[in-house]
Amino acid sequence: MKNRKQLAENAVHGVFLLLGLITVGCVLLITVYLIISGIPAIRQIGLFNFLFGREWASTAAEPAFGILPFILTSIYGTVGAIILGVPVGFMTAVYLAKVAPPRVKAAAAHAVSLLAGIPSVVCGLIGMRVLVPGIRALFNVPDGASLLAAIIVLAVMILPSIINVSITALEAVPKEYEEASLALGATPVETYFRVSVPAAKSGIAAAVVLGVGRAVGEAMAVMMVAGNAANMPSLFESVRFLTTAVASEMSYSGGLQRQALFSIALVLFLFIMLINAVLNFFLKRSKEK
Amino acid sequence: MITVNDLCLWYGSAQALHHINMAIPEKSITALIGPSGCGKSTFLKTLNRMNDLIPGVKISGEVLYNGENIFAPGVDVNMLRKEIGMAFQKPNPFPMSIYDNIAYGPRTHGITSRIQLDDIVERSLRGAAIWDEVKDRLKKNAHGLSGGQQQRLCIARALAVEPDVILMDEPTSALDPISTSKIEELAISLKEKYTIIIVTHNMQQAVRISDKTAFFLLGEMIEYDDTEKIFAMPRDKRTEDYITGRFG
Numbered sequence: 001m002k003n004r005k006q007l008a009e010n011a012v013h014g015v016f017l018l019l020g021l022i023t024v025g026c027v028l029l030i031t032v033y034l035i036i037s038g039i040p041a042i043r044q045i046g047l048f049n050f051l052f053g054r055e056w057a058s059t060a061a062e063p064a065f066g067i068l069p070f071i072l073t074s075i076y077g078t079v080g081a082i083i084l085g086v087p088v089g090f091m092t093a094v095y096l097a098k099v100a101p102p103r104v105k106a107a108a109a110h111a112v113s114l115l116a117g118i119p120s121v122v123c124g125l126i127g128m129r130v131l132v133p134g135i136r137a138l139f140n141v142p143d144g145a146s147l148l149a150a151i152i153v154l155a156v157m158i159l160p161s162i163i164n165v166s167i168t169a170l171e172a173v174p175k176e177y178e179e180a181s182l183a184l185g186a187t188p189v190e191t192y193f194r195v196s197v198p199a200a201k202s203g204i205a206a207a208v209v210l211g212v213g214r215a216v217g218e219a220m221a222v223m224m225v226a227g228n229a230a231n232m233p234s235l236f237e238s239v240r241f242l243t244t245a246v247a248s249e250m251s252y253s254g255g256l257q258r259q260a261l262f263s264i265a266l267v268l269f270l271f272i273m274l275i276n277a278v279l280n281f282f283l284k285r286s287k288e289k
Numbered sequence: 290m291i292t293v294n295d296l297c298l299w300y301g302s303a304q305a306l307h308h309i310n311m312a313i314p315e316k317s318i319t320a321l322i323g324p325s326g327c328g329k330s331t332f333l334k335t336l337n338r339m340n341d342l343i344p345g346v347k348i349s350g351e352v353l354y355n356g357e358n359i360f361a362p363g364v365d366v367n368m369l370r371k372e373i374g375m376a377f378q379k380p381n382p383f384p385m386s387i388y389d390n391i392a393y394g395p396r397t398h399g400i401t402s403r404i405q406l407d408d409i410v411e412r413s414l415r416g417a418a419i420w421d422e423v424k425d426r427l428k429k430n431a432h433g434l435s436g437g438q439q440q441r442l443c444i445a446r447a448l449a450v451e452p453d454v455i456l457m458d459e460p461t462s463a464l465d466p467i468s469t470s471k472i473e474e475l476a477i478s479l480k481e482k483y484t485i486i487i488v489t490h491n492m493q494q495a496v497r498i499s500d501k502t503a504f505f506l507l508g509e510m511i512e513y514d515d516t517e518k519i520f521a522m523p524r525d526k527r528t529e530d531y532i533t534g535r536f537g
Contacts (some may be wrong), residue, residue, distance in 0.1 A: 114536050174379035180443070183339060184394040184450055185371030194393070 021032070031269075038266030041065070041259035050263060056230040056240075058249060058257040063229035065260045067267065074242045074271070077147060077222065078215040086208055088155070089162030093207075097161070097170035098192050116160035124224030127153040132225055139236060145227035147239045153221050158211035165210055169203020169286060170196055202286030203263040209279040216271055219243035242268045290315035290484055291336065291454070296350035298331060298340065305331050307509045308350070313501070315453075318321050318476060318485045320495035320516065323505035324531065331487045332505065336486065337373040338366050344373040356453075371398065374447030379463050380439035382431035382446070387414075387423050390431045390442060394450035409449050415444035418475050437468020441475060455479065457487040459492065473498050494530055497518055504528045 042050050045065045049075025052090035053066015092112075096105050128145075131152055134231050173196045181191040197204070219241070226247055240248070246268070253261055291313040292380050298306040306328050307438045313319050321329040334340045336352060338359060351358040359369055371394075382390050400406060410427070414420040419441040423434070431442055440460055447455055457476070461469040476485055489495050494515060495502050503513040504525075511526045512519060523529045 002337040007425070009481055174381070176377060176379060177383055179339065179377065180381045180383065180446070181393070181397075182335060182342065183375040183377075184397060184446065185367045185369075185372055186394075190397055194397070195383055 006180060012102055026042050034262065034266045036268050037259065037262040039263075041256060041263040042266075044112055044256060045260065045263075048169055050260070051267070054232060056245070058253070058260065060171045063257065065090045065256070067242070067260075068132045069230050069232045070240055070242045070245045070264065071267070073147065073226075073239040074268075075240075076233045077154060077226075078212055080147070080151035081215045082156055082208065082211060084151060085155035085162060085211060089159045089207070089211070090204065092159075092195065093166030093170060093204075094192055097167045097186075097197060099281045112160050112163050115156075116164070120157065120218060120221040121224070123153055123157055124221035127221060127225040135236075143227060143238060145225055145238055146236045146286065147226065147233050148235045150222040150226040150239070150241070153225050154215045154218060157218060157221060158214045161210045161214055162207045165207035166200070166204050169200040169207065169262075172203065173199045200286075202282050206279055206282035206286060209275060209282060213272060213279065217243065218266070219247050223247055240273070290355065291486075292353040294351045295333065296332075296347070296352060298328075298335060299347040299383045300343070301345040305508050306335070311503060311510060311513055313317045313484065315484045316480055317500040318480050318487060318498050320499035320502045321488045321505060322490075322492060322502060325490075326507050327505040328508040329503075329505045330458055331508075331509075333458055333486060333488050336454070337370050337375055337456060337498070339370075341366065351419060362518060365466060371450045373451035373456060374450065375456045375462045376440065376444050376447055376458065380436055380443050380500065381403075382434070382439050384430065384432060386428050387431045387434070387442060388427040389466070390446050390451045392429070397405045398450060407452075413445040413449040414442075415441065416448045416479070417516050418471065418478070419445060420430075435468070437464050437471060437487050440468070440472060444472075444475065452483065454484045454486065457485065459490055460487050462490060492520075504531060 007061045038241065045053075050065060050067060051071070053064060054068050055064040056069060057064045069186050084137035092108075092228045096108050102110065127149055132146075134144065135141065135146060135149055139148075177195050177199055178191050181195045182188070187192070222241050223244040226241065226244065228240050228244055229238040230240045230245070231237045233239050242264055246265050250261055291311075292309040294311075296309040297304065321333060323329050331340065335348065336354075336359075340346050340348070342527055348360060351360060353359075353371070354373070357364070383393060385393075388410055392414050393405045395406060395409050396493060400409070403453050409426075411420065414423060419438060422438060423442070426433075431439065434442060441462075444455070444457075444460075462473050464472065473494060476487065479485060480500075487495075487499065499516045501514065502516040502519045504511045504519065504523075504527075506527055512523060512525045514524075519528065522530055523532060
């Protein structure tokens, strides 16, 4: 009897282990596959030429495979989204975590999670129909599909992560700190910004990095609003991101071009790994406090 | 200096304080004693209006501080809390350096000059009898101090905004006996300049340091008199039962 129980116990443990291994296996598979399929093109083109080449002409008679425009566009786009999105998201988080009455907070929390759930293709669609014509009219440029449009769409899309993670960090600040500040005669607003926010800074940094990760990895929405031409980045020019470079050519690519797309995916993958490492650093630090 | 007239307080519909009347003399130590949940902490936090932070609190009656009702509509709560400082049950230094902890209050009230701040920090730390222990590590995080040191740091932080009154809410309940006696010595030395009101669970502590003692029970103030009288010959049977250890 006891043996049968033990056997069942072991079997269940085995199932859990197997399921866990599937996840780990997927990550390993993706990593290995990307490295194996990403390396050949880089070898052929040359690492320097690939990373720092300013021209991408994959289908030309004399093809060029420089992805510097994509790398810079991804960096500028992400930085822009952070510059726009972080102040808005951060202030919203401070308001919701500290100031807002419970009812407003509940309603806003719903709105934020709804925003998080909007598929990126819908964000792209609205950006395409509203933002792109808006930019064309407002700035009097020939085409509104531009880096600026992508930045704005990304800024909106990273808001939920920034708000939610910042709120969690701010709410974890011990009440005793805030009470001590108020008891010294500081106003509530002084207390939020001089005690609560500094005490939550690791968590807020994690929120920002999470936003960076989302912005770097986003493909669909930016493809719909950025115009998708392989230009060096400029605010009102049509641009192409690392993600959209892969997505837009994969369907008709072949030979070296296809291999080069895998190399781009590898570069993107390394970016994300780096961001995750930074994120883990901040999350760990905010837990230690 | 502080006169309490007919003070009642409700948390929602539950009445926590019943018609408290009390006159607290300045430059003395007043101890508030009583069993858990008797309202002594609630009463203490009413004096600097920290109870305002709890939703659903309702207050009637008045507390006169220097002749003015602290609940009057025109009162600046932040100024009131600057003048009536507080030390909490659990030492709660900010997660910053020792220096910044002390300088926090003065900075909040507009002092930016480095020289002035240096002076305030030293004076406050000396005032709280902790200067010699921390003078070489002012830039270190305050959380590296022991519990007793943290509590004296918190008292120094309260002194830095130059209050007249210091409220202490069971300041030694989380401390070891040696740290406790240091806080008690500190309280006695502080009463030369400040009015101190201390909530304590420890009756020996009340006897050791306080000039006056108020006994609270179930939200009522049962008896308030000179500490010696309260402990030598209490007038009320309930006070006697409590101080002789029959309940609580």
